[in-house]
Amino acid sequence: xxxxxxxxxxxxxxxxxxxxxxxxxxxxxxxxxxxxxxxxxxxxxxxxxxxxxxxxxxxxxxxxxxxxxxxxxxxxxxxxxxxxxxxxxxxxxxxxxxxxxxxxxxxxxxxxxxxxxxxxxxxxxxxxxxxxxxxxxxxxxxxxxxxxxxxxxxxxxxxxxxxxxxxxxxxxxxxxxxxxxxxxxxxxxxxxxxxxxxxxxxxxxxxxxxxxxxxxxxxxxxxxxxxxxxxxxxxxxxxxxxxxxxxxxxxxxxxxxxxxxxxxxxxxxxxxxxxxxxxxxxxxxxxxxxxxxxxxxxxxxxxxxxxxxxxxxxxxxxxxxxxxxxxxxxxxxxxxxxxxxxxxxxxxxxxxxxxxxxxxxxxxxxxxxxxxxxxxxxxxxxxxxxxxxxxxxxxxxxxxxxxxxxxxxxxxxxxxx
Ligand SMILES: Cc1ncc(COP(=O)(O)O)c(C=O)c1O
Numbered sequence: 001x002x003x004x005x006x007x008x009x010x011x012x013x014x015x016x017x018x019x020x021x022x023x024x025x026x027x028x029x030x031x032x033x034x035x036x037x038x039x040x041x042x043x044x045x046x047x048x049x050x051x052x053x054x055x056x057x058x059x060x061x062x063x064x065x066x067x068x069x070x071x072x073x074x075x076x077x078x079x080x081x082x083x084x085x086x087x088x089x090x091x092x093x094x095x096x097x098x099x100x101x102x103x104x105x106x107x108x109x110x111x112x113x114x115x116x117x118x119x120x121x122x123x124x125x126x127x128x129x130x131x132x133x134x135x136x137x138x139x140x141x142x143x144x145x146x147x148x149x150x151x152x153x154x155x156x157x158x159x160x161x162x163x164x165x166x167x168x169x170x171x172x173x174x175x176x177x178x179x180x181x182x183x184x185x186x187x188x189x190x191x192x193x194x195x196x197x198x199x200x201x202x203x204x205x206x207x208x209x210x211x212x213x214x215x216x217x218x219x220x221x222x223x224x225x226x227x228x229x230x231x232x233x234x235x236x237x238x239x240x241x242x243x244x245x246x247x248x249x250x251x252x253x254x255x256x257x258x259x260x261x262x263x264x265x266x267x268x269x270x271x272x273x274x275x276x277x278x279x280x281x282x283x284x285x286x287x288x289x290x291x292x293x294x295x296x297x298x299x300x301x302x303x304x305x306x307x308x309x310x311x312x313x314x315x316x317x318x319x320x321x322x323x324x325x326x327x328x329x330x331x332x333x334x335x336x337x338x339x340x341x342x343x344x345x346x347x348x349x350x351x352x353x354x355x356x357x358x359x360x361x362x363x364x365x366x367x368x369x370x371x372x373x374x375x376x377x378x379x380x381x382x383x384x385x386x387x388x389x390x391x392x393x394x395x396x397x398x399x400x401x402x403x404x405x406x407x408x409x410x411x412x413x414x415x416x417x
Pocket of ligand 1: 100101102103104135137179181182183208209210211242254
C-alpha cells in the first residue's frame with residue numbers, strides 16, 4: 001500500500017531515459033539471474049525467458065476475456081489446459097481453466113466446492129480441513145467466502161496426518177486438502193490416504209500441486225519414485241498447478257482442474273441484469289492478460305517433454321547437492337524427505353536465523369520457517385551453477401554463528417508485504 005502522492009512527469013520520457021531509471025530502481029534487487037534468490041523466481045535460463053518474453057509481447061494487448069475476438073488465445077489456453085490434464089492423469093471428462101496464479105486457482109476450487117455443496121442442498125458444509133503446512137491461500141479463500149479452515153498438525157516427517165484429518169471430518173466439512181508438495185517443507189502429502197478418506201466420507205479432496213504440478217510428472221518420468229498424487233487417485237476432485245512456477249511461464253499463469261465438467265459448472269459466474277445482458281466469466285478477473293496465456297503456451301511448446309524432463313533432472317540433482325553439502329558442513333537437519341526442488345533445514349546446534357542473516361548479508365535470500373525454525377530453498381535450474389558458492393558462504397556463515405560473532409536479531413519467518 002502507498003499513500004504517497006506522486007506527480008506525473010510534465011513531459012513523457014524517452015525509452016532510454018525510462019530504461020535507465022528502471023535499471024536504477026532495480027539496483028537493490030537481489031540478483032536472481034545469478035542464482036542468489038531461493039524464492040519468488042523460477043529461472044530456466046535466458047533462452048526460456050526470451051521465449052516467454054517474446055510470446056508475452058506478441059499478445060500484450062489481447063484479452064483472454066474475449067475468446068470470440070481472440071480465438072488464438074482460446075486455442076492456446078485449450079492446449080495449455082490439455083497439457084496439464086494429460087500430465088496429471090485426468091480422466092476423459094476432466095477439464096480446467098487458466099488463472100492468474102496459485103492463489104486464484106485455490107480460491108476458485110474452494111468457491112466451486114462450496115457452491116457444489118450448496119447445489120446439493122448442504123450449505124452448512126463450510127469447513128476446510130487442511131494440514132498445517134497447506135498454503136495460506138486456503139485461509140484467504142475462507143475469509144473471502146465466509147468459510148472456516150481447520151489446520152491439523154503434520155506428522156514427524158512433515159506430511160499431512162491423514163488419520164487425524166479423517167477424525168476431524170464432521171457434518172460441516174466441505175473439503176480436504178493435500179499438497180504436492182507443500183511450500184514450507186517441499187514434501188508431498190499422502191494423497192492416496194486422503195483420497196481414500198474423501199471417497200469413504202464423500203468429501204471433496206483438493207490437491208494443491210501449485211509447486212509440483214509441472215515438476216513432479218517429469219521427475220517421475222526421470223525415475224524419481226513418487227507415490228500417486230493426482231487424478232489417478234479417484235478421490236481427487238480438483239487440483240491447482242502453477243505454470244509460473246516449475247512450468248517456467250511468465251508470471252500470471254496457473255491452472256485449476258476438475259475431475260468432471262459438472263463440478264466446474266459451479267465455478268462459473270453468470271450475471272445478466274445490466275444493460276449489456278448476460279456475462280459469464282469462468283475465472284475471477286474480467287480482463288485476462290493475453291500475454292500470460294501466450295507465454296505459457298510458447299514455453300510449453302519450446303521445452304516440450306524432453307525439455308521439462310531435463311530441467312527436472314537438473315533441479316533434483318541440484319537439491320541433492322545442497323543436501324550433501326549441508327550434511328558435510330554439519331549441524332543441519334533436513335526437514336522430512338523432499339523429493340523435488342524445495343528443501344527446508346534447521347539446526348539443534350546453532351541459531352539458524354543467525355545463519356540465515358549471515359547468508360543474507362552475503363547476498364543470498366530465501367524464505368525462513370518459524371515452525372520449526374528453519375531456512376528454506378526453492379531451487380531452479382539456475383541454482384545448479386551456484387551450489388558451490390552458496391555452500392562456501394554457508395561454511396563462513398555457520399562458523400560466524402558457532403564462534404558467537406553473530407547473533408540473530410530479526411524474528412525470521414516470511415514477510416510478503
Ligand atoms: C504450495 C503452494 N500453493 C499455492 C501457492 C500460491 O501461489 P501464487 O503465489 O502463485 O498465488 C504457492 C506459492 O508459493 C505454493 O507454494
